Amino acid sequence: MTSPSRKQASRFQLVVITLVVVVLLLATLVSRRFFEDRKPEMPAGLSPVAPLVPEGSANLFRVAALQGEVEALQNGQWYVVRAGHLLSSKDVIRTKPGARALLRRGSVELDLRDNMDLRLEDLEQETARVGLLRGGKVSASVGGNKEHVEITALHTKTANVGAARFVVSLSPSGKVNVATSEGAARFSGKGKEVIVPGGSASSAMPNEAPTDPEPIPQEILLSVIWPEDDRVVAQAKIKGKAQPSSRVNVNGVETEVGADGAFRASVPLKIGKNRVQVDAEDILGRTKSVDKEVVRAATPPTLEPSDQELWNP
Numbered sequence: 001m002t003s004p005s006r007k008q009a010s011r012f013q014l015v016v017i018t019l020v021v022v023v024l025l026l027a028t029l030v031s032r033r034f035f036e037d038r039k040p041e042m043p044a045g046l047s048p049v050a051p052l053v054p055e056g057s058a059n060l061f062r063v064a065a066l067q068g069e070v071e072a073l074q075n076g077q078w079y080v081v082r083a084g085h086l087l088s089s090k091d092v093i094r095t096k097p098g099a100r101a102l103l104r105r106g107s108v109e110l111d112l113r114d115n116m117d118l119r120l121e122d123l124e125q126e127t128a129r130v131g132l133l134r135g136g137k138v139s140a141s142v143g144g145n146k147e148h149v150e151i152t153a154l155h156t157k158t159a160n161v162g163a164a165r166f167v168v169s170l171s172p173s174g175k176v177n178v179a180t181s182e183g184a185a186r187f188s189g190k191g192k193e194v195i196v197p198g199g200s201a202s203s204a205m206p207n208e209a210p211t212d213p214e215p216i217p218q219e220i221l222l223s224v225i226w227p228e229d230d231r232v233v234a235q236a237k238i239k240g241k242a243q244p245s246s247r248v249n250v251n252g253v254e255t256e257v258g259a260d261g262a263f264r265a266s267v268p269l270k271i272g273k274n275r276v277q278v279d280a281e282d283i284l285g286r287t288k289s290v291d292k293e294v295v296r297a298a299t300p301p302t303l304e305p306s307d308q309e310l311w312n313p
Contacts, residue, residue: 059123061087061103061110068099068114092119095136107143112136116170121152137169137283142183156189156204166196167283169245173256174206177245179216179283201245201283205259217243220288221261222280227294235266236276236294245283251276269296 063070063085070081073092087093087103094117095101103110108128112118116136122129126146132138132153140149142160150159151168153176158168164183170176178187179201187194187202192209196202200213224240241261242248248255250265257263267276277291 059105059125061105061120061123061128063087063101064104064109065102066100069096070094070099070101071096087120089120089123092117092133094118106147108147108149109141110149111139111141113138132168132170135170135172137167139165139167141165155207156187156210158188159186160184161186161195164198169247169283171247171256172254175256175259176204176210177283178202178210179245181284201243203244203259211244211259216282216284220246220280220282220286222246222248222278222288222290224278224290224292226276226292233269233296235268236274236296237264237266238276238278239264240278242280243282247281249279267294269294271296271298 063081063083066081066083071078071094072081072085072087073079073094074088078094081093081101093101093103093112095112095114097115099114101112103112105123105128110118110130113136116138117133118138119131119133120128121131127148127150129150129152130138132151138151140151140160142149142162142164145162148159150157152158153168153170154174156176156178158166158178160166161184164180164185166178166180166183166185168176168178176189178185178196180196180198182198184198185196187196187204187210189204190207190209194202194210194213196213200215202210202213204210221241221243223242224238226238227236238250240248240263242257242263244257244259244261246257246261248257248263251267253265255263255265267274272295274294274296275291276294277289279287279289281287
C-alpha cells in the first residue's frame with residue numbers, strides 16, 4: 001500500500017507542475033501582447049482575380065507587385081499591404097528596408113524603392129499628384145500623352161511631359177535628384193523650371209533651384225582616393241567622386257554626395273587588415289563597386305626613460 005506521505009508528495013508535485021504550466025502559458029500570452037506589434041491587413045479591396053471593379057476605383061492606384069514588407073496608412077491606421085489592394089487619396093505607403101512596391105493606374109506605373117514614404121495626395125481623372133515624404137527613390141512611367149504624374153519632394157515638383165519615364169530621389173540631407181530615361185520631365189523649384197530630356201539628370205540642393213540638366217554618362221562614375229598606408233590610424237579617411245545624383249555607401253553606410261559629386265567618409269579600423277568597400281548606384285539603378293584592403297599597424301609601445309643604472313648589479 002502507498003503511505004499517506006507518498007500520496008501527499010505526489011499531489012504536491014502534481015500541483016507544482018500544474019502551476020508551472022499555467023505560469024508558462026500566461027508568460028507566453030503576455031509576451032505576445034506586449035512584444036509582437038503585428039499590424040492588421042488592409043481591407044481586401046480589389047483582388048488580382050476579382051471580376052468586379054469597385055465604383056470609382058478608376059482613379060485609384062492598385063498594388064500590382066510587392067517585394068518585402070510594405071505598409072499603408074489609411075484613416076490613421078497602419079496596415080500590411082498585399083498585392084491587389086487599392087490605395088486612395090491621402091493614403092501613405094511605406095516600404096521597409098529591402099522592400100519594393102509597384103503601383104499601377106491606367107498607363108501609369110510607380111516603382112517605389114526601399115525605405116521610403118510616399119503620400120498619394122490627389123488622384124484626379126487624368127492627373128495623379130504624389131508626395132515623396134522620406135528618403136528613397138520613386139520611378140514613374142507614363143504611357144499616355146493625356147495622363148500626368150506630379151511628384152513633389154520638399155520644395156520641388158517634377159512632372160512628365162507627355163509619355164515619359166523619369167526618376168525622383170530624395171537624399172537624407174534633402175537633396176532632390178531627377179533623371180529621365182525616356183521622353184522628358186519638368187523639374188521646378190525656387191522659381192526656376194528646367195526640362196530634363198531623356199538621358200539627362202538635374203539636382204536641387206536643399207532650398208536651392210534645380211541645376212541645368214546634364215547628360216548621364218554611359219558608364220557609372222566612381223573614383224576613390226584611398227589613404228596612404230603610413231597614414232592609416234584608427235580611422236581611414238576615404239574620399240572620391242561620383243555623379244551628383246548617385247547614392248554612395250562606404251562599408252554599407254550611406255555617404256552624402258555633394259553638388260559637384262564629391263564625397264568623404266571616415267571608416268573605423270581594427271588593428272590589422274580591413275576590407276573597405278565603396279558602392280555607387282546612379283539614379284537609373286546601375287551599380288558599381290570598388291574595394292581595397294587597408295592595413296592598420298599596431299601602435300608601438302611607448303618607452304619611458306628610467307633613472308636606474310643599467311650596469312648596476
